[in-house]
Amino acid sequence: MGIETEMKIKEAAKKVFRSKGFAATRTRDIAEEAQINLALLNYYFKSKQQLFNIIMMEDLEDIFQVIISNANDKSLSLREKLFSLAEKYADVIAEKPELPNFILSEVHGNHEFLLDHFGIKESLSKSDMMAQFFGLGFSQEEIANIVVNLLGYIIFPYISRPMYTVIFNMDEDAFSRFINNRRKQIPEWIDSLLQKK
């Protein structure tokens, strides 16, 4: 059945693209991973580039959706929003650990992917979270610092994993424990960032 094949290809492409990146991925890699004939890739998706674009868009959507929906949850205080954002983000990434490296590597120099396909800028600048930030007297720059640090707490360990797993001699399990223990610390660090006001 066609739709199943299409999904098989997309799932395989996700796996291969995320692990090797666009340039290093050969369409034959994807075909083999999906156990389909090479020509099917071009039958269902016009080209390697188109297939890649679809996957990148979906991954970006996953990432941005967490931020936007959280930033507009009016039932939460600013502090609660940030805590919740950290937890949801950590969940998403724990589930797909290759996502940060993949997105950040591929987007580097390809800003087109970000150009308001999601209206992220508007959604966010008009969000409840921003209003709360400004209401508490934070400047645009202070907000940027807090957001960058918050996301860094969660994402950076994954990105830099090879470096410090060598430095600190961590195996797979040790890394998991490290990440899980870190999650408990993040709220403290967020509070430190908010403390000034």
Place this chain on the structure above:
Amino acid sequence: MGIETEMKIKEAAKKVFRSKGFAATRTRDIAEEAQINLALLNYYFKSKQQLFNIIMMEDLEDIFQVIISNANDKSLSLREKLFSLAEKYADVIAEKPELPNFILSEVHGNHEFLLDHFGIKESLSKSDMMAQFFGLGFSQEEIANIVVNLLGYIIFPYISRPMYTVIFNMDEDAFSRFINNRRKQIPEWIDSLLQKK
């Protein structure tokens, strides 16, 4: 003169590899950037891969050298060491802003590059800094968290730059100002991390 040509190629390769990564870089790109005949690349450096390895090793050396030399400067307290590390690191990266993305992307899945070519693990575990950490009662895991956060404060903004320059609408100048202002904040954040003890 041979040595000049060799340097021209290496500099061009650095530029192109850092901006596009190994897989997306064509040897012809490098030749054009260096304004040399394509065959010279293979004459001076056996292959694309060898040229890449040399550059990667040099870049890693630059990165690790800062950490190791700082960690063994016995004239500094732990707090001073971390402050100094942050400053030196920020300097290195401000000078070569593509370095973080390049190294982290390429090392991802290629752990071989890190495998004790530098003895980084030993140098660091026996360093004065580690002794100071342990002397103050920090656990291995607490140390890892501090180091990861410290490096993240400096590196993560560069890596995630495309994401939040879109979100926060930053141009080139705004980004520079942001980075420079951040540098002044980092000592405070480091103190927060150390505060527990």
Place this chain on the structure above:
DNA sequence: ATACAATTTAAACAAATGATTAAGTCATAT
């Protein structure tokens, strides 16, 4: 000046790779 080695060039090669083609196969509606 001459010979010899180092350097540089233009051209070509071989393999890899994204994409297409044309001939099948299968499911489904009539």
Place this chain on the structure above:
DNA sequence: ATATGACTTAATCATTTGTTTAAATTGTAT
């Protein structure tokens, strides 16, 4: 049962790309 269209396959194409080759040029020691 058959025709139609969706799906699948094997084979092939055209281009890109890393590398090599052989000839030409340049520099240098004698």
